[in-house]
């Protein structure tokens with residue numbers, strides 16, 4: 067089986083789907099890898115490193131399995147071979163047109179987002195590996211934009227209190243943001259609508275923001291949150307608006323699969339924050355968690371800086387690619403046998419969950 071690795075073409079994308087270390091492992095499993103020249107450039111991986119690991123340089127689009135990070139563009143879909151497999155992010159819930167276009171092209175598409183979150187699939191969980199990068203980076207962005215210290219300082223010139231950092235939405239990214247902010251010396255607090263998250267928040271040395279008996283609980287299925295009702299949303303915004311005022315930095319990561327991101331921080335809540343405070347909104351791709359966020363931009367409103375960066379994993383392309391490549395490796399191992407032949411079992415829960423084009427295609 068030949069695996070193709072194209073150069074990513076979407077704007078700002080610096081990641082690559084396979085790194086040389088993983089190419090070596092795939093070669094050991096009798097898979098051939100064809101890498102498009104320059105595919106690793108964004109992640110600072112030269113073509114020669116791929117060649118040393120056993121890949122060949124060439125046209126990746128005629129491969130049996132094409133592996134990518136960003137969803138394929140229409141011209142890229144046109145280059146895929148009928149009968150080929152595609153593995154990558156495919157935004158099946160927010161843009162089902164991609165999966166349809168692949169199916170129409172006779173390609174079987176496996177969406178990284180759709181891999182079920184069961185223990186056997188943990189090594190394939192690219193949402194988690196990339197959210198880890200985003201969460202870490204979000205804490206760094208908050209520290210960078212805040213005009214005050216994160217850590218407590220005791221100096222001859224006086225004592226500086228630690229910054230107070232609140233993370234709203236504590237999934238994988240939120241937990242990493244809490245851990246990172248704490249390593250930088252901030253006093254950290256976390257909040258989520260899934261009550262089971264409280265223990266995880268405490269495990270990274272943060273406080274749990276307890277909104278009391280009126281706190282809204284909204285655990286959904288598969289470890290995700292459900293969307294709130296209008297009344298719940300209004301009540302949550304009111305409660306958070308009061309809670310937010312004491313924090314120097316608020317990092318938001320709240321997402322509900324397939325939906326617009328919920329608004330957690332209203333314009334009023336921003337007005338209640340101290341001048342110089344910061345909001346880092348990780349939900350920009352899904353419309354943002356802060357009413358004043360402009361996805362992809364940094365804006366200042368009421369002397370509060372609001373940043374809604376897009377595609378943070380691409381800002382750390384080496385490690386993000388390395389982690390992603392491990393996820394792709396695990397998927398490829400699921401789709402092939404040890405002799406390197408395609409062996410796709412559509413009866414397998416992970417295969418069936420990840421396949422977004424229907425097995426007939």
Ligand code: NAD
Pocket residue numbers: 182183184185187188191193194197234235236237238239240257258259260263288289290291292294319320321322323328330
């Ligand atoms: P996500 O990116 O979908 O959402 C981020 C967080 O936002 C979630 O914790 C969610 O509860 C929260 N949220 C949604 N709406 C909210 C609202 N209105 N107010 C406050 N918070 C809100 O989540 P994720 O990071 O992908 O992870 C979700 C969970 O799945 C985590 O607990 C994680 O540990 C679990 N998980 C399990 C596995 C596995 O078992 N294999 C793998 C990965 C993640």
